[in-house]
Amino acid sequence: MQDQLLTLISWMFLALGSFFYLVGALGLFRMPDVFTRMHATSVSDTLGVGFLITGMAIDAGWSLNTARLVIILAFLFFSGPIATHALAQAALHAGVKPALSDDRLKKARRISATRRAAGGGRDKSTTGTGTRKRTTRKSKSTSSGKGRARPSKR
Amino acid sequence: MDSTIIYTVAAIAILASLGLAVFRALAGPTVFDRALAANAVGNGAIMLLAVVGFLAGRPEFLDIGILYALLNIIATLAVLKFFRYGDLGHAGEEPVD
Numbered sequence: 001m002q003d004q005l006l007t008l009i010s011w012m013f014l015a016l017g018s019f020f021y022l023v024g025a026l027g028l029f030r031m032p033d034v035f036t037r038m039h040a041t042s043v044s045d046t047l048g049v050g051f052l053i054t055g056m057a058i059d060a061g062w063s064l065n066t067a068r069l070v071i072i073l074a075f076l077f078f079s080g081p082i083a084t085h086a087l088a089q090a091a092l093h094a095g096v097k098p099a100l101s102d103d104r105l106k107k108a109r110r111i112s113a114t115r116r117a118a119g120g121g122r123d124k125s126t127t128g129t130g131t132r133k134r135t136t137r138k139s140k141s142t143s144s145g146k147g148r149a150r151p152s153k154r
Numbered sequence: 155m156d157s158t159i160i161y162t163v164a165a166i167a168i169l170a171s172l173g174l175a176v177f178r179a180l181a182g183p184t185v186f187d188r189a190l191a192a193n194a195v196g197n198g199a200i201m202l203l204a205v206v207g208f209l210a211g212r213p214e215f216l217d218i219g220i221l222y223a224l225l226n227i228i229a230t231l232a233v234l235k236f237f238r239y240g241d242l243g244h245a246g247e248e249p250v251d
Contacts, residue, residue: 011157011160014161018163018167025198028174028191034184034190038190041190041193041194044197052201056205056208059157068217072200072216072219075220075223076223079226086231087189091186
């Protein structure tokens with residue numbers, strides 16, 4: 001009875017881990033940007049790996065294999081954020097910009113322009129000068145994207 | 155209950171996510187996408203080793219998984235350092251006052 005319960009719990013953990021692992025990989029495949037891809041990969045690095053290893057450890061019982069699994073889990077829990085942090089810092093250092101906010105701003109401006117051209121003229125006040133000034137300042141610094149840029153003096 | 159089925163399902167899920175990560179490694183626009191995808195492929199290899207070890211009844215594969223985990227973080231940091239400084243023996247930046 002207890003064995004069957006443990007097996008059921010282990011199956012549940014393994015299925016959840018597979019699901020989260022696949023979700024993280026799907027995010028890595030679908031997301032539009034380096035930073036959002038990192039965000040998606042952290043799902044499979046924490047939840048997917050955690051659930052899979054917990055399921056396998058429940059299946060293995062108290063043995064040497066559980067100790068090995070716990071070692072792998074602890075190491076991945078430390079190495080995942082370190083790798084993600086280094087990647088994000090290197091990408092920001094090389095001049096890769098998070099593209100999402102600019103894209104949304106452009107999309108909103110295009111929608112309001114077409115609405116104005118269609119004869120609305122109602123939302124003219126929403127496109128103020130503040131947003132325009134901010135985008136020109138943001139788009140002035142060119143991004144190299146090759147990763148060989150020198151550090152700028154702060 | 156035979157627990158071969160759930161391990162097969164987990165192995166198939168990990169293989170599918172490995173395929174997606176390999177696509178991102180091949181098609182990534184910047185080098186950081188490729189480094190991120192390589193890191194994801196390394197993690198997938200660790201989990202696939204563990205799951206296939208339990209599937210085949212040979213959990214000794216977990217030792218190889220530990221070794222891959224140690225290699226994976228070093229490889230990622232080395233690639234990032236190389237693409238930042240162009241040299242693996244670089245001493246790093248001077249401290250900014």
